[in-house]
Amino acid sequence: MDVLKKPSRVQKECQDANIIWLSDHTWSQEAQQAIEATTLAGMSSGALMVLYRPPHFPPKNTQLMKAVPVATSWSPSVDMYIICKE
Numbered sequence: 001m002d003v004l005k006k007p008s009r010v011q012k013e014c015q016d017a018n019i020i021w022l023s024d025h026t027w028s029q030e031a032q033q034a035i036e037a038t039t040l041a042g043m044s045s046g047a048l049m050v051l052y053r054p055p056h057f058p059p060k061n062t063q064l065m066k067a068v069p070v071a072t073s074w075s076p077s078v079d080m081y082i083i084c085k086e
Helices: 007-014 029-042
Strands: 019-022 048-051 065-070 078-084
Touching: 007 029, 019 029, 029 048
Parallel strands: 019 048
Antiparallel strands: 048 078, 065 078
16 A cells, blocks of 8 residues: 555554554655655554654654664664654
C-alpha cells in the first residue's frame, strides 16, 4: 500500500500498535513530514515511534524523545530516535 495516498488507513493501522518503525530515511523531506504527521495522529498515548533521523515534529516534552546510537549495515553507529506519544 502507498502510505502517502492512504493516510486514514495508516492512522487506523497505528491505533493498536505499541511500536511503529518508520524506515523513511531515504524519502523526500515532504514525504517524511507527511507520514510522520499521519503516524503521530493515529498513535495511541504511550505508543513508540522509531525513526532513523531526527523527527520533524519533536514532542514538546523533551523527556518523551531519546536518541539511541545503534549499529547498522551501513555504519557502526547511527542515532535512531525513539519518540513516545504523550
